[in-house]
Structure formats: structure tokens, C-alpha cells
Amino acid sequence: MVEVIDGKQVAASVIETVKSANAALEAAKGVRTGLAVIIVGDDPASHTYVSSKSRMAKECGFKSVQHTLPVETSQEELAALVAALNADPSIHGILVQLPLPRHLDSEAIIQSILPEKDVDGLSVVNAGKLATGDLKTGLVSCTPAGAMVFVRRTHGDDLSGLNATVIGRSNLFGKPMAQLLLNANATVTIAHSRTKDLAGICRNADILVAAVGRPEMVKADWVKPGATVIDVGINRIAAPERGEGKTRLVGDVAFAEVSPVAAVITPVPGGVGPMTIAMLMANTVIAAHRSAGLTPPVFQ
Amino acid sequence: MVEVIDGKQVAASVIETVKSANAALEAAKGVRTGLAVIIVGDDPASHTYVSSKSRMAKECGFKSVQHTLPVETSQEELAALVAALNADPSIHGILVQLPLPRHLDSEAIIQSILPEKDVDGLSVVNAGKLATGDLKTGLVSCTPAGAMVFVRRTHGDDLSGLNATVIGRSNLFGKPMAQLLLNANATVTIAHSRTKDLAGICRNADILVAAVGRPEMVKADWVKPGATVIDVGINRIAAPERGEGKTRLVGDVAFAEVSPVAAVITPVPGGVGPMTIAMLMANTVIAAHRSAGLTPPVFQ
Incomplete structure (x- = not known):
């Protein structure tokens, strides 16, 4: 039975940690x-x-x-x-x-x-800190930071021995996500539009992260049985079944057919989406702790 | 028949380009x-x-x-x-x-x-520029930059459709090498000491780069027939066959057994080694061109 991650619920628990950290800092x-x-x-x-x-x-x-x-x-x-x-x-x-x-x-x-103060993690210095594994002083872009919370909740802090594949190599998501996975000891493959045999490469992944912006591109036979599948895509497609001119949101993963193959999957909407704003708050309270010379909270 | 890259000769051609670029800048x-x-x-x-x-x-x-x-x-x-x-x-x-x-x-x-002025490419800003694909204003660490010259000479500038695997994830070599390969459109896997089935992962690589510091770790059956194999390891091992107490240098790749499988291979010594100092000169003349507002030379 696949576990569908409830992004809203995880985001809410991050927010609870932020609130208590903020209160503790003030105290x-x-x-x-x-x-x-x-x-x-x-x-x-x-x-x-x-x-x-x-x-x-x-x-x-x-x-x-x-x-x-x-x-x-x-x-x-x-x-x-x-x-x-x-x-x-x-x-x-x-x-x-x-x-x-x-x-x-x-x-x-x-x-x-x-x-x-760059809580969006967009500055070249924060990119360099992440690239060199300095997570203690750097700030990480919110969406990959949020996706990593899901990964940690499923697999723990140490991904040794696991193969992780990230589809997509944007500076905003794919590259920092790959660096976070590598930093947690996963064996990491970065695939993208120029990759040959994308399906075959994805099938090797214990953790598959899709961030390409192509509706339902990742099919059931791209997924290793028992894999963790994290869907970062948000694509609006026509939904004539809901009435003329109606649309709906889908991810980069064909959720219905992939769910029976995966062990853990994130839905779209309601998966990674709600995490972005939660991790923005997390980054801000982390920055405030560092500025006050205190150890910031950890977001699991 | 395997092609053994002559690192001294490639380094000499880089130095020739540096000399003429320096002369042109002065003129x-x-x-x-x-x-x-x-x-x-x-x-x-x-x-x-x-x-x-x-x-x-x-x-x-x-x-x-x-x-x-x-x-x-x-x-x-x-x-x-x-x-x-x-x-x-x-x-x-x-x-x-x-x-x-x-x-x-x-x-x-x-x-x-x-x-x-950071011609060793060690500053966090240069790491961030490389991580975000800004090779136009950043400076890249010399050894990976040198290994990329070999890659470009073999495969050209565009590695679309090729799988590249880097063994080793140091900040000095593995991570920047992976980023350079990704930037050239390869599908990139970063493997390391925590990787499971390292041999199997390496066998998928069209371009295999070893930088782990383990003498002759990469064996013939780790290598895809026809692959390009770049050996960044420099290990001193005992060589009793040369006399008591004698040593010799070997790479991370078992050169003798891998050579018949690979299409292109770098030796140790005489492969990547001579490129490091050549790329230091290249970075310096690049920095001088940028400082003078001129387009720097390209090192192929």
C-alpha cells in the first residue's frame, strides 16, 4: 500500500516548530x-x-x-x-x-x-555554501529544503547506499536538491532533457525526484518498485471532464499509475507545494537564531 | 586500440595558448x-x-x-x-x-x-558560480578544469546523451567535476564511499572519472566497453619488483586491465597531473583578460 505524503500536514508541523523556536528565541x-x-x-x-x-x-x-x-x-x-x-x-x-x-x-x-538574510537561498554565496556542503552557515532554497524534509521523514538523515535521481537541473530546484541528497550520502544522478534512456535511469532510483514541468511525464514503468517518488511539478492541464474550459493541476508524475508501484509518493497539489512557504519561515527563524548567536532548530 | 591521453602534451598545448593570449593582451x-x-x-x-x-x-x-x-x-x-x-x-x-x-x-x-583573483577556484563565490552554471564570470578549480579539457578533446563541447560518473565527492575535485560535466549536458552520477554496487554504477558510464585515492580500485569489469576513463588518483604504492623499499605511482584505475576495455584512458603519472599547473596559468590569463575588459581565450 503506497503512502501518500500529506504536504499540508508536514508543512503544519514545520510551522509549529518555527513558532516554538521563535517564541523560545524571544524568551x-x-x-x-x-x-x-x-x-x-x-x-x-x-x-x-x-x-x-x-x-x-x-x-x-x-x-x-x-x-x-x-x-x-x-x-x-x-x-x-x-x-x-x-x-x-x-x-x-x-x-x-x-x-x-x-x-x-x-x-x-x-x-x-x-x-x-537571503532566506530564499538565491545568492551565489548560499549556492556556493550548499555546493561545498556548508549547511551550518548557508541558507538553502525553500522548495528543495522542503522536499528534503519528506526524504528525511521517510529514510532518516543518512541516505548511504540509496540511489537518488533528480530529473531537472534548474538552479532553483534540481541542482540544490541533488546537492542536498549528496550531502546526506545518497548516490546521486542528475538527469534532464538531454538524458538518453531517461526511463531506464529513473528505474534505478530508490528516491526519484521529478522537477521538469512536463505533465505526468514519469510513468509507472519508470519507477523502481518500492521507490520514494517526490513530485515537484505543478502543471495546469485541460480537464474537459469537469466541464468546458475547466482545468486541473497535475504533477510531473502520472500519479494514478505510479502509486501502485511506489512505496511513498507526494501528490500534486498538496505535496511539495505547501512546504515552500513553510521552509521560508524555517529559513527566517534559522537566520534569526544565527544572528543572535544561538543554534537554530532542525526541521525533520 | 585504446587511446592513452598524453597529459604532458595537452598541458603543453594549453601553455602555448596561455603564452599567446598573454602576448596578445600585452600588445x-x-x-x-x-x-x-x-x-x-x-x-x-x-x-x-x-x-x-x-x-x-x-x-x-x-x-x-x-x-x-x-x-x-x-x-x-x-x-x-x-x-x-x-x-x-x-x-x-x-x-x-x-x-x-x-x-x-x-x-x-x-x-x-x-x-x-582566486585562480585556484576555492572561494565560496566561485563555488556558487560554478554550481549555478556561471562559467563566464567564475573561476574553476584547476584539476577538474584540466580533466574537462580531456573530455572536450574526446567528446566535444556538448555531452548530450552521454552518462558521466564521478567517483568521489570532494569539494576540490568531485563536486566541481560533476558540475562541469552537467553544465556540458552530460547525465551525471556522483558516486562515493557510501555507494552500493559501485561497479554496476560505473559500468553505466560513457565517461568515468575516478578521484578517490584508492590504488587501482577501478577494475576492468567496472568499465563500459568503449568508455572514456579519467584517472585523477595519485597513489604511491610499494614496488618490490623495482628493488627493496622502492615505490611507484598508480592511479585509482587498474590501468593494465582497464586499457583493453576503454576507448580512451589517462595514465598515472602523466595524465591529469600535468594539467593542474597548466590550468592555473589558464585561470590567471583568463582573470587578466576579464580585468582588462577583454574576452578570455577558450581552452580546448
């Missing part, structure tokens, strides 16, 4: 974790994301600050805001919602965030 | 490439390495500066020297010979070198 040092979220322009989807992040930060007991800037904000104005937040000791995490309006240089802005 | 901009090498203490092996680096830099036509500091040099004195070299526009590459005497914090010194 010990009088420091409240501070998260600043910056949004530029009027994109409705971005505003929805930012609102849920700000709301979740408040729910965690954080000092939550949202900076909503007009679409015509200049590079200099945005850079000045980031610099002010970098210098503000009450702010431990800074998040710039992407995409920024086209006239702005996102990369320069992201790289100007102090690495220790 | 175009009046800038001579500058390499500063710092050595602290009296370790004879380190002095030998540093002398060959300084000599090679001179042979390339570089401004070659060697700073030989006494073993009792303090952290502050060494840091001050690095800071002065960081600020010196005539110096494009800074190399601190490791290991440093025990009382010094090597990591702090290495990370204080400006990333654009």
Missing part, C-alpha cells in the same frame, strides 16, 4: 524574528503569494514587514530599500518577490541581499 | 598577466610546488611574484598581504599554497582573496 534573547517582503508592481499572482507569506510570518509570531512599491520604482530606489533592510538588525530575512518588472535587474538586486 | 592593452604566489613556512614539498608554479608563470611571460613568509607569520600579517595583493591592479591571480602552518586559519585566508 531567551528578547529578539523577535523579522521578515521583510518586497513586492514591486501590480501582478495579481505575485500579490497573492506575498500576502500569504506576510500572513504566515505573522502567524508564526514574526515581525512581518511588507514593502509594496509602485511598478515605476527605479533600480536605485529598490537597491536603497534592500540596503536599508540589510542594515536593519530587526530584519533577519529579506525576500524580493520575483519576477520584478522588466526594467529592473533582478539578479543585481538578489545578489545585493546579505547572504545571511 | 592590445599594455597589460602583463600577474600571478602572486604566497608560501608560509618550510615544507619542502610545498616549496617544490611553488617553485614550479612561479617558474611556469615566468615561462608564460607573466609577471610572477613569489612571497615567501616565515613559519611564524601571524594571521594578521598574512591577511594584510592578501589585502595588498587584492588591491594591486598588476596582480590578476593570487595563490596561497596549502597547507598553511597549523596556527593559521586557512579558510579565512582563502575566502579573503577577491573571487576574481
